[in-house]
Every structure is written in C-alpha cells, then in structure tokens.
Amino acid sequence: MxxxxxxxxxxxxxxxxxxxxxxxxxxxxxxxxxxxxxxxxxxxxxxxxxxxxxxxxxxxxxxxxxxxxxxxxxxxxxxxxxxxxxxxxxxxxxxxxxxxxxxxxxxxxxxxxxxxxxxxxxxxxxxxxxxxxxxxxxxxxxxxxxxxxxxxxxxxxxxxxxxxGRKEPYSQWEQNIFIQWLASGEIKVPNENGWIDLEGKVGVLVTGTAAQHDGSTIVKSPITLTGTNYVFSKEARVFLREK
The missing domain is CATH 2.60.120.10 (Jelly Rolls)
Incomplete structure (x- = not known):
C-alpha cells in the first residue's frame, strides 16, 4: 500500500x-x-x-x-x-x-x-x-x-x-525524499475530548477547525499547525508525520 x-x-x-x-x-x-x-x-x-x-x-x-x-x-x-x-x-x-x-x-x-x-x-x-x-x-x-x-x-x-511543499525545509528537499516522507504519514481524527497528540509531529489540518486551549486563536482548514495545544472540532481530520 x-x-x-x-x-x-x-x-x-x-x-x-x-x-x-x-x-x-x-x-x-x-x-x-x-x-x-x-x-x-x-x-x-x-x-x-x-x-x-x-x-x-x-x-x-x-x-x-x-x-x-x-x-x-x-x-x-x-x-x-x-x-x-x-x-x-x-x-x-x-x-x-x-x-x-x-x-x-x-x-x-x-x-x-x-x-x-x-x-x-x-x-x-x-x-x-x-x-x-x-x-x-x-x-x-x-x-x-x-x-x-x-x-x-x-x-x-x-x-x-x-x-x-511550499514551506521550508520541505521545499528544499529532493522530490523523491519528500514523497517518501509524506507516504509514511497518517490521518487522525480527534478523541471524544477533541484532542489529537501532536507532540513531536508535523500536522496539517485537512478539514474542520482547531482552537488553542486558551481560546485566543481559532484556525480553519486547510492550514499547517504550529504548536501542540489545540482542541479540534469533531469533524476535524489531521495529517500527521513524525518530524
């Protein structure tokens, strides 16, 4: 696969x-x-x-x-x-x-x-x-x-x-290396508390929304996630890959 x-x-x-x-x-x-x-x-x-x-x-x-x-x-x-x-x-x-x-x-x-x-x-x-x-x-x-x-x-x-692919460091990588790196990623949905473990991972919010725990920022898909402290909407799906 x-x-x-x-x-x-x-x-x-x-x-x-x-x-x-x-x-x-x-x-x-x-x-x-x-x-x-x-x-x-x-x-x-x-x-x-x-x-x-x-x-x-x-x-x-x-x-x-x-x-x-x-x-x-x-x-x-x-x-x-x-x-x-x-x-x-x-x-x-x-x-x-x-x-x-x-x-x-x-x-x-x-x-x-x-x-x-x-x-x-x-x-x-x-x-x-x-x-x-x-x-x-x-x-x-x-x-x-x-x-x-x-x-x-x-x-x-x-x-x-x-x-x-438009962001560093990925935009600097050779094409084949980037493609193989992506292929090892996975798709996650939030648990019942709206949480997804982002620690040590690169995250892309594919669909849905994500809010920081303090409510200061709400982001909508599609977007690259920065940080790990988010609560996700129930319909959210996130692409994750180990850094």
Whole structure:
C-alpha cells in the first residue's frame, strides 16, 4: 500500500449551481470502463471485490474536448472523476498551478468535505474520464468505511503535499525524499475530548477547525499547525508525520 501511495504522490508532482455538462460530452457503455487501470489506483486497490464493483457500477465514462472546463472554482460539489487519458490543468484564480494526466483523481476533497471547489479544472487536451456522482459515492461510503478511509488517506496526503511543499525545509528537499516522507504519514481524527497528540509531529489540518486551549486563536482548514495545544472540532481530520 505504501509503495502505491508513493507512486500516486509522485505522479502528482509530474506532469454556484452544479455546472452544466458540455454539449459535446458523450458517454461510453459500461464495458468500456478501464476496470484494470482503476483497480491499480491506491484508493481502490485494497477494497473488497463487492465494494470495488459497486464503485465501478457508479462510474460514468465521458469525453471532453480540449478547452472544456470540467470543474469550476467555487462551484458546489457534485462528484469527482479519474482521468483515463489526456491532460488537464488545475487553475486557482486564473493561475495554472499544475497539470495532471491519466490516473489522477480530481474533485475528491469537495466530495469528502462538502466544501465548494477549490480550483478550476480545464482540459489541456481531449480528455476521457470516469465520473461518479457525490450521492452515489457517499451512499457506498456509508456501507464501506474502508472506501471512506482510503479516500481520506489519499486526499489528505495530497493536501499535505500541496501545503508543506511550499514551506521550508520541505521545499528544499529532493522530490523523491519528500514523497517518501509524506507516504509514511497518517490521518487522525480527534478523541471524544477533541484532542489529537501532536507532540513531536508535523500536522496539517485537512478539514474542520482547531482552537488553542486558551481560546485566543481559532484556525480553519486547510492550514499547517504550529504548536501542540489545540482542541479540534469533531469533524476535524489531521495529517500527521513524525518530524
């Protein structure tokens, strides 16, 4: 599992109302879904077969031409997708942050948190994707904590990569070292008292809020945590890694 997470993180370094579907989008039949490619993805690879097949049944294959906006920044969540072929660019406030291709999972954080889209996604080339609606995915996650935890693990490590990768000393590290370091991290939720042990650890608040014990400061996700003296909201999830 760790090696698959490392491979997935490495690939990320390379290369309003619900949005209307483009008029030139077209769908494939179920038998055209790239099942074997999807089975290799870290967040799907260890699922029980019946859960995996339920996710496959929820996927809808679509093609978007070059220049299509697949997701729009600040729009509400309505699903997520995996790129089968082609390439997209990730834009925040009109600035291109990254380009990703086949195997990349897009839109999962909005599905998990219910937050609006944090970025726009635009097709750089013609793109084939498999899309799953939020309602469908959430219905499956209610029956499979394994799927929910797997998605959170993958999404949180990507979140941590984006936040920590811009800060020292991590921005000075070689790419492979940083990716392997991230892959050894874990995702934690607060105990019944709202506490997570941060002693000796690097922490990234992925979702929820955290307040210092004296009430002087309340921080909202996403943010890198400084210090150890926090009380977390019950929905908080924190990426942790030994320093």
């Amino acid at each position: 760790t090696m698959k997470i490392i491979d997935a993180l490495r690939s990320l370094f390379s290369s309003s109302n619900q949005e209307e579907k483009p008029t030139d989008e077209r769908s494939y039949e179920t038998h055209d879904k790239p099942v074997e490619m999807l089975r290799q993805l870290p967040w799907l690879s260890l699922l029980e077969e019946d859960v995996f097949q339920e996710v496959m049944a929820g996927f809808d294959c679509r093609i978007f031409p070059e220049g299509t906006t697949l997701l729009k920044e600040d729009d509400p969540d309505n699903g997520m997708f995996v790129i089968v072929s082609g390439k997209v660019k990730i834009e925040i406030r009109g600035i291109t942050m990254n380009e990703v291709g086949a195997g990349s999972l897009i839109g999962e954080m909005s599905v998990l948190t219910g937050y609006p889209r944090s970025a726009s996604v635009v097709a750089v080339t013609a793109v084939t994707v498999v899309w799953i609606e939020s309602t469908t995915l959430k219905s499956i996650m209610k029956k499979s904590t394994e799927l929910e935890n797997s998605l959170w693990e993958f999404a949180s490590k990507r979140f941590a990569m984006n936040l920590l």
